[in-house]
Amino acid sequence: MRTHDDEMPKVKLPSLQDVMDADPAGSRVPDPVHGALPPPVRRIVLDQPPTVATPAAPQTRAAGAGAAPTPGHGGVRHAGEPGPERMRLDALSVFYDDKAAVKSVDLSIRQGEVLALIGPSGCGKTTLLRTLNRLTELTASARREGRIALDDTDIDELEVTTLRRRVAMVFQQPNPFPMSIFDNVAYALREQSMKRPGKAVIAPHVHDALQRAGLWDEVKDDLDRPALRLSGGQQQRLCIARAIATRPEVLLMDEPCSALDPKSTEVIESLILELRKDLAIVIVTHNLQQAYRVGDHVAFMYLGDLVEYGAAEQVFGAPRAQRTRDYVGGAFG
Amino acid sequence: MFDRFRAPWSDRRAERVLGALASLVLVIIALMVIFVAIKAWPTLRHNSVVGWFGFGDEVDVQIANQVNGTSGTGGDAFKLNAGPLIYATILTTALAVVIGLAFALFSAIFIVEFAPPRLRRIIVPVVRLLAAVPSVIYGLIGILVLAPFVNDHVISDSRKRSVEYVVQLSGTSLLVATVILTVMITPIMIAIVTDALYSVPKGWKEGAVALGVNRWRAMWTVSIRAARPAIIAAAVLATARALGEGIMLSMVSGGRGFSPNPLDGITVLFEPLRPLAATIVENVESLNAPAVRSSVYAFALLLLFSSLMLSLGGYLAKQPMKKYGIRV
Ligand SMILES: Nc1ncnc2c1ncn2[C@@H]1O[C@H](COP(=O)(O)OP(=O)(O)OP(=O)(O)O)[C@@H](O)[C@H]1O
Ligand SMILES: [Mg+2]
Numbered sequence: 001m002r003t004h005d006d007e008m009p010k011v012k013l014p015s016l017q018d019v020m021d022a023d024p025a026g027s028r029v030p031d032p033v034h035g036a037l038p039p040p041v042r043r044i045v046l047d048q049p050p051t052v053a054t055p056a057a058p059q060t061r062a063a064g065a066g067a068a069p070t071p072g073h074g075g076v077r078h079a080g081e082p083g084p085e086r087m088r089l090d091a092l093s094v095f096y097d098d099k100a101a102v103k104s105v106d107l108s109i110r111q112g113e114v115l116a117l118i119g120p121s122g123c124g125k126t127t128l129l130r131t132l133n134r135l136t137e138l139t140a141s142a143r144r145e146g147r148i149a150l151d152d153t154d155i156d157e158l159e160v161t162t163l164r165r166r167v168a169m170v171f172q173q174p175n176p177f178p179m180s181i182f183d184n185v186a187y188a189l190r191e192q193s194m195k196r197p198g199k200a201v202i203a204p205h206v207h208d209a210l211q212r213a214g215l216w217d218e219v220k221d222d223l224d225r226p227a228l229r230l231s232g233g234q235q236q237r238l239c240i241a242r243a244i245a246t247r248p249e250v251l252l253m254d255e256p257c258s259a260l261d262p263k264s265t266e267v268i269e270s271l272i273l274e275l276r277k278d279l280a281i282v283i284v285t286h287n288l289q290q291a292y293r294v295g296d297h298v299a300f301m302y303l304g305d306l307v308e309y310g311a312a313e314q315v316f317g318a319p320r321a322q323r324t325r326d327y328v329g330g331a332f333g
Numbered sequence: 334m335f336d337r338f339r340a341p342w343s344d345r346r347a348e349r350v351l352g353a354l355a356s357l358v359l360v361i362i363a364l365m366v367i368f369v370a371i372k373a374w375p376t377l378r379h380n381s382v383v384g385w386f387g388f389g390d391e392v393d394v395q396i397a398n399q400v401n402g403t404s405g406t407g408g409d410a411f412k413l414n415a416g417p418l419i420y421a422t423i424l425t426t427a428l429a430v431v432i433g434l435a436f437a438l439f440s441a442i443f444i445v446e447f448a449p450p451r452l453r454r455i456i457v458p459v460v461r462l463l464a465a466v467p468s469v470i471y472g473l474i475g476i477l478v479l480a481p482f483v484n485d486h487v488i489s490d491s492r493k494r495s496v497e498y499v500v501q502l503s504g505t506s507l508l509v510a511t512v513i514l515t516v517m518i519t520p521i522m523i524a525i526v527t528d529a530l531y532s533v534p535k536g537w538k539e540g541a542v543a544l545g546v547n548r549w550r551a552m553w554t555v556s557i558r559a560a561r562p563a564i565i566a567a568a569v570l571a572t573a574r575a576l577g578e579g580i581m582l583s584m585v586s587g588g589r590g591f592s593p594n595p596l597d598g599i600t601v602l603f604e605p606l607r608p609l610a611a612t613i614v615e616n617v618e619s620l621n622a623p624a625v626r627s628s629v630y631a632f633a634l635l636l637l638f639s640s641l642m643l644s645l646g647g648y649l650a651k652q653p654m655k656k657y658g659i660r661v
Contacts, residue, residue: 135543140450165545175536178559178658188544191554228658242544 083111086250086280087132087167092146094127094136101127103304104146109250114272114281116295116312118288120327123301125284126172129252132282133167134160150250165192168248172255174235176227176242181219184227184238185209188246205245213241214271233264240271244279251275253283257290269294288328292316300324366637373631376624379411385631389414392590396616399624411624417592419635421606424507424593425582426575429514434568436515437522442552444523445530457527464520472581475513480504480585488603500591500604507593508602510586514578518571525570529563530556559659562651569647573640576610583611609636 087109094102102124109115109132117125127136134155136142148155155163165188176184185206190196206223210216215237219225227238236256243251253272257265272281272294285291291298291312298315300308300323308315308324319325377385389395395413402410444456484504493502533556541551557564587605590612595601607615609632619625 133543135539138539138542161545161547163545164543168545169543171536171540171543173536175534175540177537177540177555180657187541187554188546191541191544191546191550226657239540242540246544 083113083280085109086111086151088147088149088152089132090147090149092128092131092148093144094124094131095143095145096127096139097141100304102131102301105301105306107299107306107309109280109282110297111249111280112276112278113296114276114283114294116291116298117282117284117301118286118291118298118327119301119307121286122303124304125301126254128301129169129254129282129284132250132252133164133169135164135169165246166248167250167252168243168246169252170236170239170243170254170256172258174232174239174259176230176235176238178226178228180224181210181227181230181238182206182223185241185245187242192246209241209245210238212244212275213237214267214274215241231264233260233267236260236264236268237271240268240275244275248279250280250282253281255284255286258286265290288316300327302327362641366634366641369630369634369637373627373634376411376413376627376631380413385413385415386419387414388416388592392417396590396612396625396628399628400616400619400622402622402624411627413624413628413631415609415628415632417590418607418609418612418632420592421586421590422576422608422610424606425510425514425586425608426572428511429518429575430568430572432511433515433519433522433571434564437519437526437567438557438564440519440523441526441530442557444527445556446548446552460520460523460527464524466517468517468578468581469584471513471517472584475509475581475585476505479512480506480509483509483603492600492603496597496600496604500589502600502603503587503605504603505585505587506603506605507586510582510606510608513581513585514575517578517581518574521574522567522571525563525567526560529560533559562654562659565647565650569643572643576636576639576643578608579610579614582608583614586611588615 085108089105089107089109092102092105092107093100105128107115117128119125127142130136131144132148132155136144137160150158150163150166158166177187179187182203186199186202189202189205207216210219215234218234219230219238227235230238236259240251240256257268260268269290272283275281276296283291283294295312297310298308298312299306300315300319300321302323308319308321310320314320315324316328319328390412392414398412399410440460444453444460448456481504483506484502487508488502488504496502530552537555537559538551541555542548546554586607588607588611589605590607591605593601593604593606597604613629613632616625616629620629
């Protein structure tokens with residue numbers, strides 16, 4: 001994989017604090033140590049039920065972009081190693097006018113793992129996701145009940161801009177701004193700093209974000225190119241770079257690959273597995289294989305209810321609820 | 334009978350027809366400019382171009398002499414220094430466009446981003462209605478309501494006395510002209526900018542807001558940026574309307590070829606003036622006099638040239654924006 005830590009040319013960064021005088025998230029929880037446990041690697045063959053494979057065949061998990069992945073790196077699941085809880089949903093309900101789109105959901109989102117949200121169309125996945133950084137507030141008819149906490153602080157008590165800086169979002173349709181590649185990634189860095197930082201201060205951070213998003217090698221020659229001239233997959237990775245440039249703590253992704261070809265999807269999936277080390281990630285997907293490939297935990301929603309929540313192996317391998325079985329069975333059976 | 338077997342128009346042929354039509358329009362415009370320029374030439378030559386654009390004796394006296402075909406100062410019936418009229422045109426247009434554009438930007442942002450939906454449903458059609466009101470009606474309101482009000486309640490007697498040996502203040506003034514002109518050109522700008530802001534892809538706005546930028550900044554850094562071509566187009570259109578507004582300005586501007594003097598302080602606002610287009614309107618009765626005719630053609634030439642330059646300037650200003658994928 002291109003983006004392995006040890007292969008990545010390291011960029012010398014001035015501390016982010018230098019760039020952002022007003023860093024909203026003063027103290028951040030340190031990353032948990034992610035040792036490379038000998039993992040139970042699952043292999044997935046698209047038209048077979050998932051099985052737990054032997055550690056001898058790890059490369060099936062890592063969707064490497066070219067080179068064969070090495071065991072013990074991004075291609076490996078951190079199963080059995082739950083990080084600290086970052087976000088907690090208590091009896092969360094969301095209504096559009098009087099129609100409930102999300103019904104009393106309890107859920108926890110942990111550092112260092114990927115939570116995959118699955119469920120049929122219209123079951124409230126996007127609504128749930130957008131509630132996590134209060135984007136639903138842009139919809140006049142939306143109303144929320146229940147509590148969402150970020151590090152034990154109710155998100156309603158946080159400044160909404162602060163919340164959205166800590167809980168970033170990547171949308172279904174790539175939405176790069178009509179600016180250069182550089183300006184896209186620099187956008188949040190610039191907007192979030194008090195005094196307008198110069199290009200020299202920002203450049204290393206832009207470099208770093210593009211590198212982590214796995215886009216650097218493709219665009220490094222011309223960062224002034226219009227972002228809208230990139231391919232769809234590149235645009236989506238640019239949006240990821242833009243979202244992670246300011247080092248958020250939680251990354252929300254709403255069907256990030258639905259507009260992309262299999263190759264770009266593969267690249268983004270391996271990127272997710274890589275980013276998981278530093279972030280809590282919630283991903284909505286219609287692609288059950290994808291949920292299985294990237295998800296540590298999976299939440300299955302149906303008509304606004306959270307029907308089942310558990311480790312990916314459990315939800316796909318031995319679903320408890322009949323509804324889950326019906327839904328998941330269709331994909332793997 | 335065999336119509337459906339007829340070969341469809343090829344794109345090439347359509348292209349050629351459209352190209353010919355477009356060229357025809359260009360030719361007509363060019364002929365018009367040349368015609369007006371030829372007609373304007375006598376007065377421009379007589380006064381020299383620099384002199385014509387400059388300031389001299391009272392311009393109204395000069396025009397009166399042209400109408401009578403005589404001259405008070407020695408048979409110079411073509412004498413004209415149009416400076417005050419040009420100055421009045423620039424002053425009213427610039428003030429109205431700058432004030433109107435600022436107002437239009439903020440109103441459009443308010444309408445699109447912050448207005449409660451119910452209010453929005455009322456404002457938008459009202460703005461469109463205002464944009465369609467004939468300018469002469471604004472002029473009527475100006476001369477029947479605003480000018481008397483300014484005369485009676487805003488300009489103090491001592492202020493009138495302070496300049497009585499230079500000019501008489503009677504309500505119709507730079508202030509009233511600018512206000513009415515601004516009111517006339519702002520609705521169309523609001524409508525254009527509002528439409529442009531609505532057509533900014535929602536994903537861009539949401540993307541910015543999701544990065545922890547407040548709605549106001551998101552509007553400013555993303556939506557307004559993306560809407561710049563429309564903002565330029567709105568400003569160009571509004572400027573052209575303001576430049577060409579004759580009747581309304583002749584009603585409310587005071588109708589005097591006077592140059593309001595900024596050194597008079599606040600009083601400058603209450604001094605009368607008369608822009609080019611209004612001057613044309615006020616002299617239609619005297620077009621038999623050759624000197625007047627040539628002068629009026631020269632005014633027209635200047636206005637024509639300005640609006641051509643305006644369109645060209647707007648076009649050029651929009652070009653760099655294409656680069657990053659903004660629709661222009
Ligand atoms: N802005 C809105 N106004 C009213 N109802 C809405 C709005 N957005 C979503 N809904 C309703 O809320 C429910 C959940 O929608 P949501 O978009 O969260 O579903 P989803 O699980 O993301 O679906 P999909 O998989 O198709 O994206 C749907 O019934 C939808 O009709
Ligand atoms: Mg959705």
